[in-house]
Amino acid sequence: MSPASVEVLDGPLENDTFPERLTAHVVTPGDRPKIHGYDVEADLTLHYEPHDLLYLSLVGELPDPSASAALAVVLTFLAPLSVAHAPGHGALLSHLCGATSTATIGVAAIGLAEHARSQVEDHQDLFAWLEAGRAGVPERHVARTPGDVAAVGRLTAAVDRTGFHAPVLEHRPTALAASLAMLHVLGLQRPEQLVTALVTARLPVAVAEALAVRPVDFRSYPINLPRFRYERA
Amino acid sequence: MTLPELTQTTRSAHWGWDEHQYFGHRVFAELAGTESFTSLVALSITGRKLPADDVAVLDDIAGVVTLADPRIWPLKLTRVLASYGSAIPAVAAGLLMEDGARIGPSTTVLAAQALLAFHAEIGDRAGDAVVVRDVVNRYLETHSFVWGFGTPFRPHDERLTAFEACMEKRGRDILPHYRTMLALAEAVREVRRAQPNMGIALAAVLLDMGLSPEQIGALVTALMQHMFFAHGVEAAAASDGTLRKLPDAYLAYAGRDARQSPRALAAREYLASAVPPRRREGSAM
Numbered sequence: 001m002s003p004a005s006v007e008v009l010d011g012p013l014e015n016d017t018f019p020e021r022l023t024a025h026v027v028t029p030g031d032r033p034k035i036h037g038y039d040v041e042a043d044l045t046l047h048y049e050p051h052d053l054l055y056l057s058l059v060g061e062l063p064d065p066s067a068s069a070a071l072a073v074v075l076t077f078l079a080p081l082s083v084a085h086a087p088g089h090g091a092l093l094s095h096l097c098g099a100t101s102t103a104t105i106g107v108a109a110i111g112l113a114e115h116a117r118s119q120v121e122d123h124q125d126l127f128a129w130l131e132a133g134r135a136g137v138p139e140r141h142v143a144r145t146p147g148d149v150a151a152v153g154r155l156t157a158a159v160d161r162t163g164f165h166a167p168v169l170e171h172r173p174t175a176l177a178a179s180l181a182m183l184h185v186l187g188l189q190r191p192e193q194l195v196t197a198l199v200t201a202r203l204p205v206a207v208a209e210a211l212a213v214r215p216v217d218f219r220s221y222p223i224n225l226p227r228f229r230y231e232r233a
Numbered sequence: 234m235t236l237p238e239l240t241q242t243t244r245s246a247h248w249g250w251d252e253h254q255y256f257g258h259r260v261f262a263e264l265a266g267t268e269s270f271t272s273l274v275a276l277s278i279t280g281r282k283l284p285a286d287d288v289a290v291l292d293d294i295a296g297v298v299t300l301a302d303p304r305i306w307p308l309k310l311t312r313v314l315a316s317y318g319s320a321i322p323a324v325a326a327g328l329l330m331e332d333g334a335r336i337g338p339s340t341t342v343l344a345a346q347a348l349l350a351f352h353a354e355i356g357d358r359a360g361d362a363v364v365v366r367d368v369v370n371r372y373l374e375t376h377s378f379v380w381g382f383g384t385p386f387r388p389h390d391e392r393l394t395a396f397e398a399c400m401e402k403r404g405r406d407i408l409p410h411y412r413t414m415l416a417l418a419e420a421v422r423e424v425r426r427a428q429p430n431m432g433i434a435l436a437a438v439l440l441d442m443g444l445s446p447e448q449i450g451a452l453v454t455a456l457m458q459h460m461f462f463a464h465g466v467e468a469a470a471a472s473d474g475t476l477r478k479l480p481d482a483y484l485a486y487a488g489r490d491a492r493q494s495p496r497a498l499a500a501r502e503y504l505a506s507a508v509p510p511r512r513r514e515g516s517a518m
Contacts, residue, residue: 012386013304021485029484037489047496062494106322110329226239230247232257 026057036060051075054200055186058193067186069162074182075201077155077175083209087111087202091210098215108206109199116198120191123180130168130184137168141177151175155182244280256280271295274455278448286403287442293399294438294456297392298431301460307337308464315468316476324458324465331454338453344381345436345446347372352413352440359416369420381433382421390430400438408441 028034036056038044044053048062051072055063063071083089091108099107125138143149155178156169168181180194188197214220246255253260256276264273272288283291303312307327315323331337351368358364372379384390400406406415414437418429439449468476493501 011302013302016386019485021483022479023485023487025486025488028486028488029481034489034491037492038494039491043494043497047494047500060489064495102319103322106325226241229240229242230254231242231244232254 038062054197055188058196059187063186066162066164070159070164070166070182071186073155073158073162074179074186075197077158078179078198078201079205081112081115081202081206085115087115088206088209091206092213093221095210095215096213096218096221101211104210105203105207108210109203112199112202112206113195116195116202117191119176119180119198120194123177126173126177126181127184127189130181137171137173137177137181141173143172143174143178148174152178155179245277256282258282271456275452278451278455279444283442290400290403290405290438290442291452291456293396293403294435294453295459297396297399298435298453298457299460300392301463303464307331307334308460311461311464312468313476315465316472316474318469318472320462320465320469323469324461327461327465328454328458331457338450338457340380340432341435341439341453342446342450344432345440345449347380348410348414348417348433348436348440349446351417352410355413355416359412362416362419365416365420366424369417369424373424378425378427379417379421379433381436382418382425382427382429384428384430389428392431393429393434396431396434400434405438405441408438410437410440413437 026036033040035044035053038056044056048056049068049072052062052068054075055061055068055071062068081088083092087108088111090111091104094104094107095101123141126141129138143152149172152169152172152175155175156166159166159169159182166182166185168185169178173181183194183197188194244256247253252262255264258264258276264276268276268282269288269292271291272283275283275288275291301308303309307330310330311323311327313323314326331339333339351372354368355365369379397406400411405411411434414429414433417433421427421429435453436446436449439452440446444452
C-alpha cells in the first residue's frame with residue numbers, strides 16, 4: 001500500500017500570523033520548575049505545604065503564616081462532601097459501572113466543579129456584602145439550625161487558633177457561608193479561584209467514596225432512589 | 234422501618250421486559266428501523282418526534298457545520314488530551330468545553346435569545362429596512378455587538394453561504410424567524426459592517442421549528458459532536474507523543490522572575506547568623 005499523499009491546501013488559517021511558541025505564565029518550563037518565580041524543589045518543597053501552593057497558584061503570591069494556617073483550616077472544613085451530594089454519587093455510579101479510575105476521577109471533578117459553581121453563584125450576595133463592608137450578613141446566610149450554629153462555632157475556634165483575625169465569623173453565617181467568606185477574605189475572590197479551591201479540597205474524598213464501592217455489584221446500589229415515575233409524553 | 238419514597242417524574246424512558254419506552258414511543262415497534270439517528274437525537278432533546286422534513290434540515294446542519302480542521306481550538310483540545318491514547322475522555326473534554334464557550338454551540342443559545350428579542354420587536358415589519366435598522370441601533374446602544382455576527386479570520390462565513398442555499402431549497406427562507414434574521418443581517422452589515430455567521434442562521438431555522446434557545450444549544454452540540462470523535466479517535470490511535478509534551482524550544486515564559494520565598498529568606502538569614510565568623514586570614518589557631 002502506498003503512503004497517502006499530503007495535499008497542500010489553502011484556507012483562512014494559512015493567511016494569518018500566529019506565534020510560534022506556547023506561552024507559560026505560572027510554571028517555568030524546563031528542568032528546574034518554578035511556580036510564580038519560586039523554585040519548587042529547593043524552596044517551596046522545604047518551606048511550604050500543599051495548601052500554600054494552591055494559594056500561590058491561584059493568587060500569585062504566598063500567604064502569610066496566619067493566612068496559611070487559616071486557609072488550611074477552611075479547606076479541611078470544606079473537604080467532606082458526602083455521597084448524598086451529586087459529585088460523590090455520580091462518581092460512585094461511574095465506579096459501580098466498572099469505569100476506569102481515570103474516568104471516575106474525571107466524573108468526580110466535573111461534578112465537584114458544577115457543585116462549587118452553584119455554591120459560589122448562590123453566595124454572590126454574601127461576597128457583595130463582604131466587598132461593601134456593610135453591617136449584618138445577608139439574612140439568608142445566617143446560621144439557623146443548632147447543627148449549623150455549632151459548626152460555625154467550631155470553625156471560629158479553629159480559625160482563632162491560627163491567629164488570623166476574621167471579623168466575618170462574628171456575624172454567625174452558616175458553616176458554608178462562613179467557609180466561603182473566609183476564602184474570600186483570604187484573597188480567593190474571583191469565582192474561578194473559589195471554585196478551584198472547593199474542587200481541590202473535595203476531590204480526594206469524592207474519589208475515595210466512589211472507589212469504596214465494588215465495581216459491577218449492581219444489586220448493592222439502591223436503584224429506586226429516587227423512584228422514577230414514567231410520564232407518557 | 235420503611236422510608237418515605239423519593240420520586241421524580243420522567244418523560245424519557247422505561248426498561249420493560251420485551252419492549253422499552255422512549256418519550257412516549259415503543260422502541261422496537263415505533264422507533265427502531267424507522268427513525269434515523271438524527272431523528273432520535275432530536276426526540277431526545279425536544280421530547281417530540283420531528284417531521285421528516287425537519288429532520289432533513291438537521292442533517293443539512295450537521296453536514297454544513299463540519300468545519301473540523303485540527304487547529305480549531307476545541308478540536309485541538311480533544312487531540313491534545315487524546316494524545317494519551319484514549320478517545321472517549323478526550324471527546325468528553327471537548328464536548329465539556331463547549332458549555333458556555335465564546336465559540337461553538339453555546340453562541341447559538343445567545344444568538345437565539347437575541348433573535349427572539351429582535352423578532353418580538355420587529356414583528357411582521359421585517360421588510361421595512363428603516364424599522365429594522367432603528368431596532369438594531371437601539372439594541373447597540375446597550376450592547377457592544379449582536380451574537381451571531383462576526384466572522385473571524387475570513388470576510389464571510391462560508392458555511393452560511395452553503396446553508397442558505399440548502400434552506401432556500403427546502404423553503405425555510407420564508408419562515409418568520411429566518412426572515413427576521415435576513416433583515417437583521419442587512420441592518421447589522423450596514424450599521425456595524427459585521428457579517429452574520431452560522432450561529433444566527435441556526436438559531437433562526439431552529440426557532441422556526443419551535444425549539445427553545447436551550448434546546449437549540451443542546452441540539453447544535455449534538456449535531457457537531459462527530460467532529461470531536463474524528464479527532465479523539467484519530468489522535469488516540471496515532472498517539473505519537475507530539476502533543477503529550479511540547480519540546481521546551483516551543484515554549485515561552487511570561488511569568489514572574491525567579492525569587493526566594495519569605496521562609497527561604499528567613500531560613501538563610503537564620504543560618505547566616507548562626508554560623509561563626511570565618512577565621513581571619515593569618516590569625517593564629
